[in-house]
Amino acid sequence: MSHLPRFSKLKSAAYSYVWSRDVEHLLPQHYKDRCIKFMTREPPAVHWQPISGRWKIDPKSGQRIPVQNVPIRVIYPEESNKGLWGGEGIIQGLLKKKPQTRRLPKLWMPYLQKRALYSEILDKWFAITVTLRTLDQIDEANGFDHYILKTDERDLNSKLAMDMKREMLLTLVRGTMYSDDTDKKQKIHNRYKEYMIPVSMFR
């Protein structure tokens, strides 16, 4: 029996955290906090535009009606965990061009590209499937490492990203990067030290 809030189908993610009551006492508190934060956080509105404000005027009647933003249902297939889709996913919906015509099924797919991305901390190049939205976010964050470390888990929405985050943080804490070049090592340490968390958080 799961002991966590579940995703509604309108707010799903690429993966979810579930555990039973039997094992709950085995899990560390910081891990549980992180999981609950992930499960309860509002997903970013990637494929729809939320209306701001509490009220809006109905154009037909001129009456004031409350605003209730209902998200679009987005599907995240297993492949989204192997790439960085930047919150994008597949929209499965219906299309009705005219009132007289039937509604017909329609899929909107993300535009995926395989790109070479460089991680400074790991000093490696990765061939990762990304969307253009991801590339924009990387530019906004001033680099791939900053993007991975800075962005919230809910917005990353990928197991691959979390694996990389773990690798990067472990490398930073252990200081195993650039073992030959001490200057470079110090530089990288200073650049990313704000993201560092204690080693006990990894267990």
Place this chain on the structure above:
Amino acid sequence: MTPHAQIPAAFSSRTRLFCQSKNAPFCTWRLIINGFNNLRRSSSNCYFYHYKRRFYPVQLKPQTMQSALIASRRASASLLEAASACVSCLHLTQTRNTVIVERKYPVNLHNKGSHPRLKAKNYIYKVVDYKNSRPVPNIDCLLTDYVEGIGVAGEIVNVKRRLFRNRLYPAGLAVYPTEEALEDMAEIREAMKAEDNRLSQYAKMTVRQLAGLHMRIPMSGDNLWVLNKTHIRVALRKMGVEVKEDCITLPTEPVTEPQEVEIGLSINNAVDVKVRGTIYHIFKDRSRNVLPENLPKVWKNPPVDN
């Protein structure tokens, strides 16, 4: 073993095929027609088979060939029709984009704390925007090295985002202009400000272009002359290059005859370029004018070794 033996029984009884040798034509796919007599009535009796699986390519007699062609056309037309019909009804053409959609029929209001109740019509969407089809704004980046046509090291330039992503950043020629990166490049940036006669990207491009120039220097064949700076300036102007006479350095020994010369040009008082040229005679009587043979092309020659 005859090829007929390989034909499945269902087809062979009514199929009139004229099978040829094993070393048959290069076609890998071909049409089997089951019962030519029925062809005029229906075009559904056509089958495509791979020659390796079933039997060898065949050649049809001219008469049967014609009917087979008609049948194949009909078959392909019907297939195409079916395919196009399927595509239109299933919407198989998918847009690969960051699409922003909106509900055509908005969801009914729900109580606070409860989930919205969605009906099938709430999944009918209309596309509001395709984000990827909008032009992407340029990006500011800090160059770490000289890039031809873009800028010199330490300069912050505004370039196309795809250029930065695909070429400059992977090659290490540019970085994001963070405070840290600016501090690292502070020395170069200050030197860039202080130096008045520094070479800009365009100056560097000019240097490269001039190094590949081979001048034509026409001189009088009727009068005596000694080559001076004005002659060079005029010759360069004819090539489309305007220089001041102060920038020109002549060869050390005076030149009075047609020959190959090397002339120095100083760009922004910072760099000296050696430019080659050929001096030849021209006469008042134009019929005597002869261009020297085997002249190199004017532009894009390999540069002179300094």
